[in-house]
Amino acid sequence: MTTTSLATAEIEALMHKHPKGFDLSLERIRRLLTALGEPQHALPPVIHVAGTNGKGSVTAFSQAILEADGRAAHVHTSPHLVNWHERYRLGRPGQRGALVDDAMLADAVRRAAAANAGQPITVFEILTAVTFLLFSEQPADVAIVEVGLGGRFDATNVIDRPAASVITSISLDHQSYLGDRVELIAAEKGGIIKRGVPVIVGQQGEEVALEVLTSMADRVGAPLITYGQDFFAFAEHGRLVYQDDTGLLDLPMPRLSGRHQLTNAATAIAALRHAGFSPSDAAIEAGMASVEWPGRMQQIATGPLWRAAVPGAEIWLDGGHNPGAGAAIAETLADMEDRVQRPLFLIVGMINTKDPVGFFASFAGMARHVFTVPVNSSDAGIDPDDLADAAIEAGLDAEPCDSVEEAIQLVSTNWQSEPTPRFLICGSLYLVGEVLAQSGLAPA
Template identity: 80%
Template sequence: MTTTSLAAAEIDTLLGRHPKGFDLSLDRILRLLAALGDPHLALPPTIHVAGTNGKGSVTAFARAILEADGRAVHTHTSPHLVNWHERYRLAEASGRSRLVEDAILAEAVQRAAKANQGQPITVFEILTAVTFMLFSEHPADVAVVEVGLGGRFDATNVMPKPAVSVITPISLDHQSFLGDRVELIAAEKGGIIKPGVPVVIGQQTEEVALEVLTSIADRVGAPVLAYGEDFFAYEEHGRMVYQDDHGLLDLPLPRLPGRHQIVNAATAIAALRKGPFPPSDAAVEKGLVSTDWSGRMQRITEGPLVDLAVSGSEIWIDGGHNPGAGVAIAETLADMEERVQRPLFLITGMINTKEPVGFFAAFAGMARRVFTVPVNMTEAGIDPDELADAAIEAGLDAEPAHSVEEAIRLVSANWQVTPAPRFLICGSLYLVGEVLGRNGMTPL
């Protein structure tokens, strides 16, 4: 997912030199940070966000609300969709933030790689060190840092005392790294909870996850604010109602579509109200309707893919890739179906660390057909024939296709339906990034 740039060239060099993927430990990142002067100890007040689903959306809501309140905000997210620069958003004097400039990122990557002196390390660890370098060297009021994988041994988990910890909904994902039961995954995510640091826990569909997280918080003395107990949110008359101990807010619905985004927005609001810069009510309103987060129930309205589809079709993309995300996406599509009924076609590619049958099961009875496609931006993609078998096992009609474009052509040529179809391209952020890049939609 790189482009021809100075930074991409530096990172490509690292990818050729160091092992790909994750090697969960903090020893290497702490060693590198020490060689760089411990930039992780010189950050602005930081909101640290972990979880299985929704952590990127919570991060996006938090940034938008803080910026609407006039705060200068650094933001770290991962993975990126099209360009490496998406991982680093730096505050500017204007109060808005922008993706890091190419030359600045390239220099920081080069400096971190030099400080590492060729010692064993993962590329993600070097890129996380770059996060702390950039965030400590450029002024800001606050930073929002999203965890890469897990929590306890994630490279971002070296900050000794963030302002607030946030844990979004937890479900099965990355089982080979984090464990094959929700309580094991919750224990890993809960590793970001720090003594005395408030932890905001988003809605948990598995009671055991909430029990594990609150037990960790109690053990280390971290104040807990849990969704459904200490704060709530729901839709009423086309508005979002948020409530906590401070009172009730009557808010516009979030710009990001889906019921799950109401919960994500509420989690962000709770975290900000507990942090060092509680936003004004007006800033919360403005932030909710201005939040942008590419690749999450994003509609594609122009470009080559739209030109391929039957006139009047809808094309949506979402990077959700685990059973919990499948449920959230299916609920969003069901709400769309209540407003405008359209036949639904899934175009799905996944990587081999995911559990495809559980993801597909959420769409049983909804999707007219699934087309499974390769994920070209990684060597870990599941073969489309194998992925089609998983969709069939989940009760869906499915067939492999060579590409997203071929799947859209097949529907357009062979499924004469009225009204025009609704396509959802989903299952992997790699696939979503590939689609956005080929369709000329680079996140800004």
Template identity: 85%
Template sequence: MTTTSLATTEIESLMLKHPKGFDLSLDRISRLLADLGDPQHRLPPQIHIAGTNGKGSVTAFCRAILEADSRAAHVHTSPHLVNWHERYRIGRSGRPGALVDDRLLADAVMRAAAANGGKMITVFEILTAVTFLLFSEQPADVALIEVGLGGRFDATNVLEKPAATVITSISLDHQSYLGDRVELIAAEKGGIIKPGVPVIVGQQSETVALDVLTAMADRANAPLLVYGQDFFAYEEHGRLVYQDDTGLLDLPMPRLPGRHQLINAATAIATLRHAGFGPCDQAIEKGLANVEWPGRMQQIGSGPLYRAAFPGSELWLDGGHNPGAGAAIAETLADMEERVSRPLFLIAGMINTKDPMGFFASFAGIARHVFTVPVEASHAGIDPNELAEAAIEAGLDAEPCASVEEAIRLVSSAWDSDRAPRFLICGSLYLVGDVLAQSGLAPR
């Protein structure tokens, strides 16, 4: 699929007609869905997933385990990295799901746009209606629906009775939409909690977030399961040990690197068990071993950027872009440093709705140097000079650079150590998507 695909053309035409960004409300999406015959009421059982960090990884773990258990799982995620089609994975019986066919997606987009009739709406709301059209018309055992932004007024929150709701780690992000305090953001994320529906809560670094979610679950009479209270995960002898009230599971370490992924894996296991899918132990093992989630601590071993690096270098990508994500990524890199010591260079680009100092703070003492680069795919990219100043204020050595490739070449051309460097390209999913496209690694 390329940017000239039929579906991409249809979506880009919508973006010219409708306002960019988010306008949080359920009125417009509810009206459009009613005009489409309310396809959200004809979905397979749903798992609805919100959170600041980790919701995409939990979705990926759920999908991998379900497919290992021979279940067909539709998957909605956002944003995409390279192609719009990534937002819609269609479940297939007896084999892994696949990104939606271009003509199928284009047809659903055209039908949703026609039903809307040019009325005021956001593109995300039209694309959410497309999700429900696609997933209601293709058979599957489950639909994994990731929230776009927040929860309470997110367009996906028209689901009335999902099998389970999930809320992953909550921290500050999208403050202009969701509030400038963690408890306000938690209240928005908790808006997906439904009466009587199990809610599974991942690890919360802020007690106030868990307090808010607990109170909301109590008011909704929703069974609440919390990481660190009702289920646990830890590493022992190179294995992942999962524990809940049914006992222990001795599992392989997840394919996705980082301690935070143990928590995300555990959250997915708890979710599937309490949503009524009860995967067998062998499916859980296979799912953890096979899980994929592009652009999150993804290693790049081919393409022009890899070839530009000093021989033997490591090239990593992660699209995390808020302080909570920065802390998780830095922890993962510190663990890598303990195993194989390499000088770390960050190549970072960010957009102007983020907190660059908060993101960079966790890398002080870990990264040798930061190169800040433009985010070409977004008009909201922070100027590299300004971004470098933020990194310096966070305690890092930093300088602006024209591109990712130039930053890699600057380091590699002068490198004279036998310890090849480790590069992390980070700070924006737009930037990560551009690198994947350059490397011929668009998600499939």
């Protein structure tokens, strides 16, 4: 798939017609879905996933476990990294789901746009309607639907009776839309909680988030299942141990790197059990080994950036872009240092809705140097000079660069000693997508 695909052309035409950004409301999406025949009411059982950090990983773990259990799982995620098609993975019995066919996606986009009849709407709302069209027309055992932004007024929240609602870690992000305090953001995320539907809450860094979600669940009689009270996960002797009221599971460590992935895996297991799917122990074990989530602590070992690095260097890629994600990434890197110590160089691009100083703060005392780069695929990128100033404010040595490749070449030219460097390219999913495309590693 390329940018000249049929579906991409249809979506780019929509982007010229409709305003960019978010306009959080359910009125427009409900009107459009009514015109399309209410496809959101014809879905297989839905697991609805919201949160600031970890919702994509919980979605990926859920998909991997369900597929290992022989179930066909539709999966909606956003944003995409390289191609629009990544947002729509269609379940296939007995095997991993496949990204939607280009012609099928183009047709669904055309039908949704035609049903909208030129009325005011956002592109994300049209693309969410496309999700419901595709997932209602293709058979599957389950649909895992990730929230785009927030929860209460996110276009996916027209799902009125999911099998389970899942809320992962909540921290500050998208403050201009969701509020500038964690309790306000938690109230928006908690908007996906439905009367009588179990809500599974992942590990929360701030107690106030759990307090808000608990109150919201109590008000509508939603059974609340929380990490740290009703289910747990911890590492022991190189294994992942999961525990809930049914007992212990001794599992392999997840394929996804980082201690935070233990809690994400546990949240997925709890969600599947409380949604009524009861995957076998063997399927859960297989899911830990087969899970895929591109652009999250993904190692790059091919392509021009890898060739530009000094031989033996490591290049890692992560789309984390808020303070909570920065802390999780820094913890993962610290664990790497325990195994093999290498000088760490950050290559960072961010967009202007983020908190760069808060993101950089977790890397103070850890990163040898920061290179800030433009985000070419977004018109909201922070100027590299300004981003470097933010890194300096957070206590890091930093300088702007014109590109990721230039930053890697600068280090490779000047670094002659052992051990070889470790690079982390991070700060924006847009930047991650650019690197994956350049490296020939677009998700498939």
